Amino acid sequence: MDALDLLQNRVSVTRLAEPAPTAVQLDVLFRAALRAPDHGQLRPWRFLTVEDTARERLGELFVEALRLRQPEAGEDALRKARKMPLRAPLVVVAIARVLPHPKIPESEQVLAVACAVHGLLLAAHAQGLGAVWRTGEFAYDRHVAQQLGLAENEQVLGFIYLGTPEGSLRTPPELDPRYFVSRWDRNA
Secondary structure, eight states, X not given: OOHHHHHHHXXXXXXXXXOOXXXXXXXXXXHHHTTXXXXXXXXXXXXXXXETTXXXXXXXXXXXXXXXXXXXXXXXHHHHHHHGGGGSSEEEEEEEEOOOOSSSOHHHHHHHHHHHHHHHHHHHHHTTOEEEXXXXXXXXXXXXXXXXXOOTTEEEEEEEEEEEEOSOOXXXXXXXXXXXXXXXXXXX
């Protein structure tokens, strides 16, 4: 796949089915992620893979977190939380591991991890895999983070759902750069 075609046509794929990416495909995904811009070469990223029955356990963790946050949550909300990790055969948890540094602020480290996730998404598309980056309340839930084994200096940046696309991919909308780019001239 041509690099520019990849960059201009990658789309999020929400309808995912078996099979999950193979070990070889996953290696490619993570190698692409590790090429993200990284000021100071801090490598502030970490990833967890959740597959097979671990997805069900992640769903139970989501239910537990929801009950802690909203004890009055109804059965529909609990059922929805339980099923979330089952939307794809593989879930990758993207984690920012922020390190104290005199020249590299926390925001740059988090942005580096976001770039790593984007690289992973591009590599998935290039291999014909479907992928979608999801956040939501469980990505920001401290109980979920603790149960996933995150340290105090770590945060979940999202859950990357991966699998085989169901149906055809949607066509990305044509966006005109003129609406997003302007020239700055201090002397004007």
